[in-house]
Amino acid sequence: MAASSAVLSMSKIIKPIWGGRLATTAKVFGATVSSRREKSTVPPPAKYGGRHTVTLIPGDGIGPELLNHVRELFRFSCVPVDFEVVNVCSATEDDINNAITAIRRNGVALKGRRNTLTMSPPVSLSPSTTLDLYANVMHCKSLPGVQTRHNNIDIMIIRENTEGEYSSLEHESVSGVVECLKIITRTNSLRIAEYAFKLAREKGRKRVTAVHKANIMKLGDGLFLQCCREVAAGYPDIAFDAMIVDNTTMQLVSKPQQFDVMVMPNLYGNVVSNVCAGLVGGPGLVPGANYGRDYAVFETATRNTGKSIADRNIANPTAMLLASCMMLDHLKLHDYATMIRNAVLTTMNETQLHTADIGGQGTTSEVVQAIMRNIQSKGPLTSEL
């Protein structure tokens, strides 16, 4: 804090004399400030006046209304986060580039889903690939207050987010014959495996399962599997096994309790994460995060726009709120994160105020109000209701 205000005052003094050289000086001072913070894989963004700026991308469908609730809740709980809203209209490339620049600027983003129409730019230009957000992490946990067919599920899914089947490399060599390329590289596979094992160790998990189809795609998924095995050798405390994707889905619907941490390439990650989200109660409950080396983007785990329930005040805000808590954890604002998360979970489990998608009658605003009441009852740090 003191150092940053020192930078500001210094810059005011230096400005008339140095003029154009200001940037360099500020950078020098800035560098000193950041080296005092603890080292982590993704450095938290710079704090100006103790407040963080986060890019907010409302998206389409239920995104805008849910993110409004997030902002409302943050304001109510006095969370030191300011949002820079960037609207992305589905069809143009410029808007997406603006969003990407905004995320680069702030380092962290919270986003809703935008409709991917056939006209819109391909996946290769999306934020995930451009910003190299290589790991998509989703934590599926059974919530005691939600009725589901299976209980005691606690699975972390780590999905490679940049290559694999989503490389958008397609061509029509002959009319009527289309080829789509799936790319698997050693570097990315090692990177995602490394991320998975490191996360497993951090969270105290015992087992990592690699999901693949190497019996058919021998070279592609074979390479992925080999990289996972290599990384696993460096983590003897964590058990490693592999499972073929079709068997995995079958096991997930019969005995999901056997899985702990799962790591997989892009497409299987899409399938498995949606299956798991369905198992714990639906898309309204699970948050997801996309991590890269320099940036982090938080969203709901299953990327649905929820067009049919938009603007009707029936969407489930849990997923988006939990995603914002993950964001707060990432920004090292752990107290706020815990406070909001506990309030959300209490409302879900004890007060049993549920929205329609999990079988209740509540509206989105009712749920958010209940969460706010819960936060207020816990003590100070809040503004007037």
Add this chain to the structure above:
Amino acid sequence: MVRFFHAGGYVIVSHPGSPVNGRRVVFSLQLQTVTLIPGDGIGPEISVAVMKIFESAKVPIQWEERNVTAIQGPGGRWMIPPDCKESMDRTLIGLKGPLKTPIAAGHPSMNLLLRKTFDLYANVRPCVSIEGYKTPYTDVDLVTIRENTEGEYSGIEHIIVDGVVQSIKLITEDASRRIAEYAFEYARNNQRNSVTAVHKANIMRMSDGLFLRKCREVAENFKDVKFTEMYLDTVCLNMVQDPTQFDVLVMPNLYGDILSDLCAGLIGGLGVTPSGNIGANGVAIFESVHGTAPDIAGLDMANPTALLLSAVMMLRHMGMHDYGKKIETACFDTIRDKKVLTGDLGGKSKCSEFTEEICRRVRDMD
């Protein structure tokens, strides 16, 4: 379009895609011959069980047993034994038990060889909840139809540079149209209400886009069947929450593989799921998709349900609906009763006892 004509004790089936256009295949209401491939591991035992049950039901079928261990033909190319091929070409119907794929035997998997030899382009898996075999999902009644020849499983892969591998997913207009046509015909012939195309055309625009376009075109000719399209991830999400909303699903190879196994898991696993493969020249091979279970082979502990239900599917394909219904009812009644069940269904009986119980019920029905 498959047409059935009844004429003086014969059922004549006309099937397009035959080598000679409009060649008619005759299924005589008298004794039918079916190629039986017992397979490995528990294959022989469950085949014997099925034959016994068919005998009790007095189904007019005679079995021709064949082996499919790969042999190397002239020129070094691996192929299935010529007597098996000849038998299949003649009978056009096959029932297959589980085959083991030996590792490092030098030849590709037998299933792959069969698929290529007979151009088995459609894999059909009806998933119906079995009353008496409880799973967390009830009232499942859907059919997955999967394109079986191309897509992600074309096997075309290369190492571009060290550390970068490229796998090619192939989608062609012909194969997509063929599978879509089969799906709609199946829906029509089996009184199903809707067909849903599963795809990821928002990401794989050209390939899945082509598949989707073909499905849409074919849907135009089948106005009596409702056509919808859904993204793969939405299908997965909804499938585990409410599988009753799905009817017939048609999709390319990889998605089909994952979804058909997912649906099998919903009703109780591969031990109770039937499966059929339809080929281009009127050939159809019905099979059990579970493994060879070498650990229980020869111990009379195997569960013949999967192969039996596949055989029932086969009877329906051949037009022998009454026999199919009879055997299926007997099987489901036995499972529902829970008195005589094999180990994997939660009971303690032997395979032969389970078979005998079904035979008894079949005989009692007459």
